Amino acid sequence: MMTQRQEGPRSSGPVLSGPEGGALSHQRPRGPIWRTSRPVSAVLVAAVGGGALAALVWTAATGFVEPYVALSFCLVIAIGELARITLPGYREAAPIASAGAISYAFLLTLGAGPLHHSAWQVVAVVALGVALGELPHIAVGRGPRVEDVARRVFVAVLLAVAFRPLAEQLGLSGPSVTATLLMAALAMLAWLADALVAAVLRAERLRTRLGVAVRDELRAQFAMGAAIGSSGVLIALACTVTGLAGLLVFTAPLLVSQMAFRRHAEVRRTYLETVRALSRVTEVGGYVENGHSRRVSHLSHGIACELGLAEAELLELEYAALMHDIGQLSLREPIAGGATVLASPREQRRIAELGSAIIRETGVLDNVAEMVRRQCEPLAGDGDEGVPPLGSRIIKVANAFDDLVGENGDEERRAAVLERLRMDTDSEYDPRVVDALASVLARF
Known part of the structure; x- marks a missing residue:
C-alpha cells in the first residue's frame, strides 16, 4: 500500500470528461478541425x-x-x-x-x-x-x-x-x-x-x-x-x-x-445538484483540495464506462464518488492535503463508516452508502463480507490516483502513480479497475 505522497512540479495534463463533459485538467492543443473522435x-x-x-x-x-x-x-x-x-x-x-x-x-x-x-x-x-x-x-x-x-x-x-x-x-x-x-x-x-x-x-x-x-x-x-x-x-x-x-x-x-x-427530470436534476453541493462542503471546510470530489467522480465515471456499468449503476457511482470524503467532516484536524490514501487503514475505515452513516440518513441511498462504507477495504475485503462492490473498488482507485496526482499532474507524474497502483494490485487495488484507469488516461 502507498505510504508516501509523490511531490514534483505540476503542469498541464489531459482533459478527462465526465457525464457532463467537465474537465479534470488543462487541454492539450487540438488537432485539425476536421478530425473528430466521434x-x-x-x-x-x-x-x-x-x-x-x-x-x-x-x-x-x-x-x-x-x-x-x-x-x-x-x-x-x-x-x-x-x-x-x-x-x-x-x-x-x-x-x-x-x-x-x-x-x-x-x-x-x-x-x-x-x-x-x-x-x-x-x-x-x-x-x-x-x-x-x-x-x-x-x-x-x-x-x-x-x-x-x-x-x-x-x-x-x-x-x-x-x-x-x-x-x-x-x-x-x-x-x-x-x-x-x-x-x-x-x-x-x-x-x-x-x-x-x-x-x-x-x-x-x-x-x-x-x-x-x-x-x-x-x-x-x-x-x-x-x-x-x-x-x-x-x-x-x-x-x-x-x-x-x-x-x-x-x-x-x-x-x-x-x-x-x-x-x-427536474427532480432528478435537483437531487444531483444537491449531492454536488453537499460534496463541496469538505472542500469549503479545507478538508480536501478544491475540485477533488469532482475529479474523482469524473475518473470513476470514465472507469465505470470502460468496465461496462449500466446507466443506473453509473448514477449511483456518481453519487458515491461525489460524497466519498464526506466522513472527513468528523475529523478534528484535516489530513494533510486531504489525501485519505495517506491516512492509516483504521482512520480510512472510520472516515468511510462515518460518511456512510451520513448518507444513510437520506433513507434512499443505501447502495451509495454501502459503496462509500467499503471504499477503503483491500481487494479481498474485510472479514466475512467478501470482495467489496465494484463501485467501491472503482472509487478506491480513482481517489488514490487523484490524491497522489492532484489537479495538474504532468504525464511523468501520472505514469509513476499508475505504476505504483499496479504494484499494489495483488492486495489493495482491483487490477481490472487499474487497467481501465490506464485506458481512460491513454485516451487524453
Missing part, C-alpha cells in the same frame, strides 16, 4: 443535414403540395422543438415535435380529401420546423445537442421514405385496418432504429460497451417512445375525420405527458 456522430449529422437540405431545395423548386397543411404541421413541429426537454441521462427529447413529424409522414387524408405530399416534402417540412424551433434556443445561447436533433429528423426520414411509397403501392387512401397496422409497425421499427442509433452514439460518447448502451437506451426510451409513436399514429388517423382540429386535440395529451416527464 465519427459516427459526425456521419449522422452530415448525412441528415445533407438530406434535409436536398429535400428543402427539391420541395422549394417543385412547390409544396397542400401548403396550408404543410404550414400547420411545420408550426406544430416548431413549437414542439421550442418546448424540448432534457431527460435523465442528458437525453434531449421533443415529444410534440416528434409526434407531429410522425403524423405528417403518415397522413393520407385530411377530412374528406386525400393528400399526396411526397416523402421529400415530409423531410423538408420536418427539417424546417425543427430549424425554426431551435432558433430561439440558439439566440439565447441554449444550442441543442446536434446529434439529438439529427436523430429526430432521421426518424422522420425513415418513416416518410418507408411509408409514403408503400402506401401508394398498396392503394391506401384513407383509414383502414391495413393502414393502421402498417403505421403501428413502422412506428415501432423506427423507434427501435432510433434507440439503436442513440445507443451507438452513447457508446461512442461515453466509451462504454455497445450492448450496455443498447439496454440503457431501450429501457430509458420505452415509455417516451411509446407515447410519441402512438400519438403520431392517432393524430394521423384523427385528421382523416376531424381535419386539422385533430392535430390540436391529440397533441394535448402528449403535452400533459411531456410536463410529467419534465417534472421528473
Whole structure:
C-alpha cells in the first residue's frame, strides 16, 4: 500500500470528461478541425443535414403540395422543438415535435380529401420546423445537442421514405385496418432504429460497451417512445375525420405527458445538484483540495464506462464518488492535503463508516452508502463480507490516483502513480479497475 505522497512540479495534463463533459485538467492543443473522435456522430449529422437540405431545395423548386397543411404541421413541429426537454441521462427529447413529424409522414387524408405530399416534402417540412424551433434556443445561447436533433429528423426520414411509397403501392387512401397496422409497425421499427442509433452514439460518447448502451437506451426510451409513436399514429388517423382540429386535440395529451416527464427530470436534476453541493462542503471546510470530489467522480465515471456499468449503476457511482470524503467532516484536524490514501487503514475505515452513516440518513441511498462504507477495504475485503462492490473498488482507485496526482499532474507524474497502483494490485487495488484507469488516461 502507498505510504508516501509523490511531490514534483505540476503542469498541464489531459482533459478527462465526465457525464457532463467537465474537465479534470488543462487541454492539450487540438488537432485539425476536421478530425473528430466521434465519427459516427459526425456521419449522422452530415448525412441528415445533407438530406434535409436536398429535400428543402427539391420541395422549394417543385412547390409544396397542400401548403396550408404543410404550414400547420411545420408550426406544430416548431413549437414542439421550442418546448424540448432534457431527460435523465442528458437525453434531449421533443415529444410534440416528434409526434407531429410522425403524423405528417403518415397522413393520407385530411377530412374528406386525400393528400399526396411526397416523402421529400415530409423531410423538408420536418427539417424546417425543427430549424425554426431551435432558433430561439440558439439566440439565447441554449444550442441543442446536434446529434439529438439529427436523430429526430432521421426518424422522420425513415418513416416518410418507408411509408409514403408503400402506401401508394398498396392503394391506401384513407383509414383502414391495413393502414393502421402498417403505421403501428413502422412506428415501432423506427423507434427501435432510433434507440439503436442513440445507443451507438452513447457508446461512442461515453466509451462504454455497445450492448450496455443498447439496454440503457431501450429501457430509458420505452415509455417516451411509446407515447410519441402512438400519438403520431392517432393524430394521423384523427385528421382523416376531424381535419386539422385533430392535430390540436391529440397533441394535448402528449403535452400533459411531456410536463410529467419534465417534472421528473427536474427532480432528478435537483437531487444531483444537491449531492454536488453537499460534496463541496469538505472542500469549503479545507478538508480536501478544491475540485477533488469532482475529479474523482469524473475518473470513476470514465472507469465505470470502460468496465461496462449500466446507466443506473453509473448514477449511483456518481453519487458515491461525489460524497466519498464526506466522513472527513468528523475529523478534528484535516489530513494533510486531504489525501485519505495517506491516512492509516483504521482512520480510512472510520472516515468511510462515518460518511456512510451520513448518507444513510437520506433513507434512499443505501447502495451509495454501502459503496462509500467499503471504499477503503483491500481487494479481498474485510472479514466475512467478501470482495467489496465494484463501485467501491472503482472509487478506491480513482481517489488514490487523484490524491497522489492532484489537479495538474504532468504525464511523468501520472505514469509513476499508475505504476505504483499496479504494484499494489495483488492486495489493495482491483487490477481490472487499474487497467481501465490506464485506458481512460491513454485516451487524453
